[in-house]
Amino acid sequence: xxxxxxxxxxxxxxxxxxxxxxxxxxxxxxxxxxxxxxxxxxxxxxxxxxxxxxxxxxxxxxxxxxxxxxxxxxxxxxxxxxxxxxxxxxxxxxxxxxxxxxxxxxxxxxxxxxxxxxxxxxxxxxxxxxxxxxxxxxxxxxxxxxxxxxxxxxxxxxxxxxxxxxxxxxxxxxxxxxxxxxxxxxxxxxxxxxxxxxxxxxxxxxxxxxxxxxxxxxxxxxxxxxxxxxxxxxxxxxxxxxxxxxxxxxxxxxxxxxxxxxxxxxxxxxxxxxxxxxxxxxxxxxxxxxxxxxxxxxxxxxxxxxxxxxxxxxxxxxxxxxxxxxxxxxxxxxxxxxxxxxxxxxxxxxxxxxxxxxxxxxxxxxxxxxxxxxxxxxxxxxxxxxxxxxxxxxxxxxxxxxxxxxxxxxxxxxxxxxxxxxxxxxxxxxxxxxxxxxxxxxxxxxxxxxxxxxxxxxxxxxxxxxxxxxxxxxxxxxxxxxxxxxxxxxxxxxxxxxxxxxxxxxxxxxxxxxxxxxxxxxxxxxxxxxxxxxxxxxxxxxxxxxxxxxxxxxxxxxxxxxxxxxxxxxxxxxxxxxxxxxxxxxxxxxxxxxxxxxxxxxxxxxxxxxxxxxxxxxxxxxxxxxxxxxxxxxxxxxxxxxxxxxxxxxxxxxxxxxxxxxxxxxxxxxxxxxxxxxxxxxxxxxxxxxxxxxxxxxxxxxxxxxxxxxxxxxxxxxxx
Amino acid sequence: xxxxxxxxxxxxxxxxxxxxxxxxxxxxxxxxxxxxxxxxxxxxxxxxxxxxxxxxxxxxxxxxxxxxxxxxxxxxxxxxxxxxxxxxxxxxxxxxxxxxxxxxxxxxxxxxxxxxxxxxxxxxxxxxxxxxxxxxxxxxxxxxxxxxxxxxxxxxxxxxxxxxxxxxxxxxxxxxxxxxxxxxxxxxxxxxxxxxxxxxxxxxxxxxxxxxxxxxxxxxxxxxxxxxxxxxx
Numbered sequence: 018x019x020x021x022x023x024x025x026x027x028x029x030x031x032x033x034x035x036x037x038x039x040x041x042x043x044x045x046x047x048x049x050x051x052x053x054x055x056x057x058x059x060x061x062x063x064x065x066x067x068x069x070x071x072x073x074x075x076x077x078x079x080x081x082x083x084x085x086x087x088x089x090x091x092x093x094x095x096x097x098x099x100x101x102x103x104x105x106x107x108x109x110x111x112x113x114x115x116x117x118x119x120x121x122x123x124x125x126x127x128x129x130x131x132x133x134x135x136x137x138x139x140x141x142x143x144x145x146x147x148x149x150x151x152x153x154x155x156x157x158x159x160x161x162x163x164x165x166x167x168x169x170x171x172x173x174x175x176x177x178x179x180x181x182x183x184x185x186x187x188x189x190x191x192x193x194x195x196x197x198x199x200x201x202x203x204x205x206x207x208x209x210x211x212x213x214x215x216x217x218x219x220x221x222x223x224x225x226x227x228x229x230x231x232x233x234x235x236x237x238x239x240x241x242x243x244x245x246x247x248x249x250x251x252x253x254x255x256x257x258x259x260x261x262x263x264x265x266x267x268x269x270x271x272x273x274x275x276x277x278x279x280x281x282x283x284x285x286x287x288x289x290x291x292x293x294x295x296x297x298x299x300x301x302x303x304x305x306x307x308x309x310x311x312x313x314x315x316x317x318x319x320x321x322x323x324x325x326x327x328x329x330x331x332x333x334x335x336x337x338x339x340x341x342x343x344x345x346x347x348x349x350x351x352x353x354x355x356x357x358x359x360x361x362x363x364x365x366x367x368x369x370x371x372x373x374x375x376x377x378x379x380x381x382x383x384x385x386x387x388x389x390x391x392x393x394x395x396x397x398x399x400x401x402x403x404x405x406x407x408x409x410x411x412x413x414x415x416x417x418x419x420x421x422x423x424x425x426x427x428x429x430x431x432x433x434x435x436x437x438x439x440x441x442x443x444x445x446x447x448x449x450x451x452x453x454x455x456x457x458x459x460x461x462x463x464x465x466x467x468x469x470x471x472x473x474x475x476x477x478x479x480x481x482x483x484x485x486x487x488x489x490x491x492x493x494x495x496x497x498x499x500x501x502x503x504x505x506x507x508x509x510x511x512x513x514x515x516x517x518x519x520x521x522x523x524x525x526x527x528x529x530x531x532x533x534x535x536x537x538x539x540x541x542x543x544x545x546x547x548x549x550x551x552x553x554x555x556x557x558x559x560x561x562x563x564x565x566x567x568x569x570x571x572x573x574x575x576x577x578x579x580x581x582x583x584x585x586x587x588x589x590x591x592x593x594x595x596x597x598x599x600x601x602x603x604x605x606x607x608x609x610x611x612x613x614x615x616x617x618x619x620x621x622x623x624x625x626x627x628x629x630x631x632x633x634x635x636x637x638x639x640x641x642x643x644x645x646x647x648x649x650x651x652x653x654x655x656x657x658x659x660x661x662x663x664x665x666x667x668x669x670x671x672x673x674x675x676x677x678x679x680x681x682x683x684x685x686x687x688x689x690x691x692x693x694x695x696x697x698x699x700x701x702x703x704x705x706x707x708x709x710x711x712x713x714x715x716x717x718x719x720x721x722x723x724x725x726x727x728x729x730x731x732x733x734x735x736x737x
Numbered sequence: 738x739x740x741x742x743x744x745x746x747x748x749x750x751x752x753x754x755x756x757x758x759x760x761x762x763x764x765x766x767x768x769x770x771x772x773x774x775x776x777x778x779x780x781x782x783x784x785x786x787x788x789x790x791x792x793x794x795x796x797x798x799x800x801x802x803x804x805x806x807x808x809x810x811x812x813x814x815x816x817x818x819x820x821x822x823x824x825x826x827x828x829x830x831x832x833x834x835x836x837x838x839x840x841x842x843x844x845x846x847x848x849x850x851x852x853x854x855x856x857x858x859x860x861x862x863x864x865x866x867x868x869x870x871x872x873x874x875x876x877x878x879x880x881x882x883x884x885x886x887x888x889x890x891x892x893x894x895x896x897x898x899x900x901x902x903x904x905x906x907x908x909x910x911x912x913x914x915x916x917x918x919x920x921x922x923x924x925x926x927x928x929x930x931x932x933x934x935x936x937x938x939x940x941x942x943x944x945x946x947x948x949x950x951x952x953x954x955x956x957x958x959x960x961x962x963x964x965x966x967x968x969x970x
Contacts, residue, residue, distance in 0.1 A: 167850050171881070172791040174752030256750050256794025346775075348749055432852045432881040434937050435789075437756045440944075451942055453759065568942060 029056035038383055043374070050317045051372055055379070057283045057321055058290065061543050064382035067509040068541040071522045075536040076529050081498060082537055087295075088210055089133040089278060091537025092202070093499045095563045099455050100204040102136035105144075105197035105464070105503045105559050107542035112194040116161025120194050121169040121253040125325050127198040128175060129279035132262055133328070135208035135269055136200025139436055140450060141170055142464040143180040143196045144503070144557045148189025150419040155189050162194055165253075167430045172255035173262070177431035178439055178448035183468055184419050185599075190547040195503045195540075197464050197559040201452065208269060209276040211295035212357050217275055218337040219289065219300060219355035222265070222344045223327035224257045225310035226285070231321050257326040257349070264347035265328055271343070273336035280327040286320040286372075286379075288329040289355070290363055294380035299358040304367040308350040316367040331357060389519060390512035394473040397593055397607030405671050408645075409725045411601055415642045415675065416649060416735040418600045423653075423737040445573040445654065446492040446638050449564065459567025461495035465640075466557035469594040470609045475517040477611045479524030479556045484612045484679045485640060486560035487532055491621040492636040492682060494571045494628025495562025500529055502539040502558045507551020509543050517554040518543075525556060531614035532621065534560070571628045573637040574654025578712040580634050580685040582651075582659050584644065585698065585705050586620045587613065588666060590676030596641040597675035612679040619701040620680050626697055632690030639681040645674035645718065645725065647683045648708075649732045652716045658729050660717045661709035670720050685711050741767045741959050744782040746812070746828075748774045748803045752790030753825065753936060760936040761786070765952040777808040783959045784821040785812055787828025789881070789934060799842055799884045800830030809835045821865055821955050822928040826882055829920070829930030838923055838930045839897070840889030846913025850883035854944070856908035857919050857933050861901055864922065865958035866929045869950040875908060876947035878933035885932045887914040887921075897921055905931050 026036045029052060039047060039055055047055060061067055077085040083100055084092040090104035108123025128138045143166060148155030159182075170177045175198070212219075229252050268274055276296065280288045285307065293300045304319045314322075332340050337353050344351035358364075363379060365372040405411045415421055428443035440459060441449035447463035465485040471478020487497040504521055507514040529536050545552045564570055575582075592598050593607025627633040635655065639647035644663070652658055666673045686694045698705040716732060718725040743761045747754040754771055761769040772778075779785055793802035803809065809831070816822045816837060824832040832838045845851055854877055862872040870876075889897070894915055897903055905920035912932075920931030935948030 164849075171850055171852075171883075172750070172752075172794065174790060254794070256791060256796070259752070259791070260749055346773075429853050430850050432850070434852060434879050434881060434934070434943075435752050435756070437759065437937055437940075437943060440942055453763075 026052045026056065029053060030060060031056050035059060035383065042378055051374055053317055054286050054320060054372060058287060058379045059382040063283050063287055065541055066382045066385045067387060067543060068518065070384055071519055072539065074522055074526045076526060077535050077537060079535040082535055083204060083207055084134065085537050086539060089130045091499065091501060092134055092207055093537060094204045095498065096455050096458055098203060099452055099458065100202050100207065101460060101561055102131045102134040102200040102202060103197065103499065103501050103559065103561055104130050104538040105195055105501045105557065106130065106540045107503050107505060108194045108196065109192065109505065109542050109545055112162050113191055116158045117165040118252050120162040120165030122325050123194055123196050124166055124169040125253045125255065125258045126279065126281050127196050128173065128258065129328065131198045131200035132265055133208060133210065133277050133279050134200065134202065135206050136202035137266060138175045138198050138200045138262065139438060140199040140448065140462060141175050141177045141196060142462055142559060143177065144464045144466050145180065145182045146188045146193035146468060146555060147182065147184055148186055149184045152189055158192050162192065163427050163430060169253055169255045171432045173259045174435050176433045176435045176439060177428065178433050178450065179443050179462055180464060181466065182424055182427065183466065185468060185553065187552045191545050191552055193505050193545065193555055195557045197501060199462060206269065208274060210278055210292065212276050212292040212298050212300065212331045213296045214275060215298065215357055215359045216334045217357045218332045218334055218353045219302065219357065220330040220332045220337055220340060220351060221307055221327065221354040222330060222349055222351040223261050224254060224324055225308040225350055226319055226322045226324045227310045228314065228318055228322060229324055231318055231323065253325045260347045260349050261326050261328060264344045264349050268340050268343050271336065271340060273333045273340055274330055275333060276331040278329050280329055282323065284320065284322045285329065290376050290379040292329065292331060293363065293376045299360045299362040299376055300355055301358050302355040302365040304365055304371065306352050306354045308352055316365060316371040320365060387509050387515040388512045389516035391516050392513040395606040399592065399669065402602055404669060408670055408674055408723060409727050412645050412649060412725060413731065413735045415596060415600060415646055416732060420596055421642050421646055425737065440567055440570055441572065446489040447562065449493050449567060449570040451567045457566045457568055459564035459570060461490045461493040461562035461564060462559065463489035464557060464559040465489060466555055468553040468555045469599060469605050471521060471556055472553035472605065473594045473607060473609050475520035475554045476524035477609050478554060479521035480528035480612050481679055482556045482558040483525050483528035484617050485638065486558040487534055487621060488638045488682065490560045490562030491624040492571065492573065492638050493562065493564065494569055494625060494633065495564045496625050497532065497534045497560050497562045497621065499561045500534050500536045500558050502536055502556060503542065505542045505545050505552065505555040505557065507544065507546045511551065514551055521554050521556045528612065528614055532618050569628055569631065571633050571636050573651060574635055575651050575657050575659060575685050575711040576634045576655055577687065578657060580687055580711040581691055582661055582708045582711060583684050583686060583705055584708055585623060585682045585684055585703060586680040587616060587678060587704060588706060590643055590672060590678040590681065592672055592676050595643065595675060595677045597643065597671060610678040616703065617680045619703050620682065623697050623701050623703050624682065627694055630693065632686060632694050634685045634687055636682050636684040639683055640677065643675040643677050648718065649716055651683055652729050653733050653736050657711060658713040658715045659709060659711050660713065662719045663708065664719050664721045670723060673720060741956050742782045743767050743769045743784045743786060744772050744779055745769060745786045745788055746774060746777060746808055747771050748792035750790050750792045750794050751788050753788040753934065757786050757788045757936045760939045761952060764939045764949055765956060767956055774806055774808040777811040779811050779815040779820065782820065784955050785815055787824035787831050789826030789828060792827055792831060800827055800834040803831045804834035813837060816928050819927055823866065824930040825934055825936065826932055829932055830884065832928065832930040837928050838921055839893045840887055842884045843886040843888050844884050845886055851911060852881040853911065855880050855911050855933065858906045858908055860903055860906055864904060864926055866951055866954050867904060868957055869954040877938065877945040878935065878948055879937045880911060880933050882932055885912040885914065887918040889915060904929060
């Protein structure tokens with residue numbers, strides 16, 4: 018870890034080429050403070066220098082997209098008077114070092130990105146990837162992260178409405194904490210993020226600046242070694258965060274806010290540079306006016322501090338006192354700390370001049386291209402995998418596994434109901450929120466990632482994550498309209514990781530394009546490595562869907578005895594990368610099925626259409642654990658049994674029961690709606706298999722050879 | 738029929754103020770104003786709601802700092818004049834800390850924050866807050882708190898029971914609360930504190946409408962000529 022006394026540019030994380038590039042573009046030798054700022058601004062975390070060219074491959078536009086990548090968060094229009102802002106972000110490195118504060122500040126940061134679009138944050142979702150729970154370190158980290166998310170989310174008053182938790186030893190010392198925030202706003206009132214108007218005032222609002230988190234961005238751009246550096250982790254204060262939200266929303270209503278941005282990675286200097294970079298202007302910053310909570314801070318510390326709960330605003334000249342008064346009424350510090358200039362320079366003064374660098378130099382780090390090399394994932398020979406002697410016991414074992422079992426112990430610690438929008442909370446396929454300002458409109462939200470699958474076939478992983486998020490949202494009857502992605506990988510300096518990164522992006526891009534759902538925002542987290550090696554490539558995707566009538570939202574569990582149980586989509590499933598292979602046989606191997614994107618899109622159409630027609634009583638996506646787990650979950654969630662016949666599916670019993678593949682949904686249909694549902698599937702050329710009926714208090718599944726027959730109470734007990 | 742006016746107090750850190758105001762205005766249908774804690778003036782209001790949240794971050798003890806704020810002086814005077822006051826969740830904690838209700842809140846017996854649906858029994862239906870329920874009726878309501886274990890000394894508990902001031906009781910105690918207490922009244926019967934969130938269960942789309950009748954009871958009581966509905970405590 019770099020100490021602040023280190024002045025040699027190469028020791029700050031810049032490559033020798035980058036050092037030369039700085040000298041060439043600047044035409045002089047930067048002073049030590051400038052070097053330090055450049056090192057942080059040119060880190061992977063701030064500059065995306067490895068991933069930037071790739072990310073342009075993602076489709077990000079559409080008729081409903083109001084703001085795409087490059088903004089603080091993406092914004093889509095969902096009704097004449099309602100727009101939704103959303104973004105997902107990682108806080109992996111800080112959470113590995115200090116799980117409680119690392120996760121808490123991750124929540125705070127993503128909330129402020131959504132706030133910066135002019136939106137009121139209304140929901141959070143989290144995707145957590147940890148080592149197996151029987152590992153004490155993994156459990157300690159998960160406990161800390163859950164407590165941190167609860168601490169911040171509950172107090173700040175934004176409900177955690179959904180999420181997922183996955184386990185694999187590769188995440189034991191390098192956990193992933195991805196948090197997605199969703200906000201609502203008036204489409205006419207999207208806030209700008211480009212500083213404009215020479216002479217306009219730069220207003221600092223929020224918590225006072227301390228020494229916490231200095232160098233956090235650079236820290237997030239390298240491998241973790243040993244215990245890491247706690248000093249690089251920021252401390253969050255949800256109370257200050259809550260006041261900042263309310264005050265900022267009120268400040269927007271004055272109409273005097275020209276542009277706004279959260280002070281996140283690389284603090285004041287990064288926020289100022291990015292605001293100015295978008296507007297093509299310069300800025301003068303007066304560091305002596307920055308509210309501080311510690312004495313004797315150096316200019317460099319003030320510029321780079323990552324103290325939480327701070328926003329930087331550009332205010333129309335002459336109206337700064339009016340806006341500052343709003344903040345002060347909420348007990349939030351607000352000071353004019355600078356002015357927009359026309360010279361394109363970022364200049365900082367602390368008594369005398371400290372920094373004078375072109376904004377473009379700061380925000381346009383050179384792209385780094387790395388050699389790529391494909392790797393061969395482990396192959397799977399099914400002959401070496403014994404058939405389960407007792408498939409029922411296997412099912413119970415899977416339901417009990419940390420990855421599949423109920424996450425109630427986690428989500429009951431999060432307030433998932435505050436703001437009274439939660440129609441369906443955590444535990445189903447997607448969360449459903451009502452938009453009470455525009456009834457009967459609703460939105461559905463889901464976050465899904467692919468780890469094992471992406472390790473075995475990174476292209477497939479990228480596309481799989483998008484497909485699953487979209488399908489989960491569609492299972493509620495919502496039409497998917499936007500995605501946000503977080504790509505978590507190891508060091509891009511490894512050729513195999515660089516290759517995987519490209520493949521993941523290509524897979525995600527192709528899925529998003531085929532499904533016609535744009536990726537409106539995103540985040541890349543690299544260098545997720547510990548001394549034992551990199552994590553699985555782990556793309557995580559959150560999907561937003563729109564329900565025209567939230568009262569018609571479809572639940573995941575079986576609802577009525579006598580309804581018909583169907584499998585909609587493809588019957589194809591594979592044990593490659595499956596939870597069964599992982600948790601029963603301890604293997605991660607094989608070539609996973611790549612999604613048939615055309616079929617996937619048509620399946621989404623069937624679900625949305627059937628929900629709208631009122632003939633879809635329940636729908637549940639089959640994912641981890643395959644068809645058997647999907648049936649069991651539909652029974653558990655609905656509190657009733659089902660009798661199904663899978664004997665006409667050929668192949669190994671474990672493949673039929675536990676095989677995984679995209680584009681498969683377990684649905685229940687009222688008998689009187691079955692004909693219409695068949696016609697709908699026929700029209701969209703989506704295969705449909707009648708499996709059986711809902712009813713009783715047992716899950717009974719007949720196989721070509723053998724059967725599974727378990728009381729729902731046993732399933733529920735295992736599931737937790 | 739005259740206008741009924743409700744005030745919802747917003748402290749720094751209140752989270753459920755807007756939710757309460759939404760339900761009162763759009764579901765119950767009464768005039769409602771959000772009052773900023775620094776300028777609370779309850780003259781002309783019929784009822785005041787202290788909403789849930791984390792007032793002042795709950796950094797000392799839940800509700801402790803809000804209890805000393807000038808807003809609570811106004812609430813105390815309002816209650817002394819017979820005005821209806823309901824404190825929900827953090828609002829209940831504030832009422833306890835300010836002494837308007839007896840007892841205190843301890844961290845949940847389970848040690849963690851809990852957000853879940855619970856069953857709550859209405860112990861009596863002859864109060865300003867429960868006249869639209871049936872005595873013994875079981876309500877489905879959400880809780881969301883880390884410090885909801887009601888605690889009081891044995892004398893206070895005996896007195897609460899003897900004076901029938903335990904208004905809501907958990908059917909299955911979720912937090913270790915003494916006597917399964919979910920909500921209590923003051924001596925005058927016009928101040929209620931409860932941990933479950935009635936504003937989160939006032940509309941069928943959210944899974945239960947049971948909370949709506951608490952606010953409707955208050956409106957009914959306010960609109961009923963006083964000699965008929967005189968409080969009997």
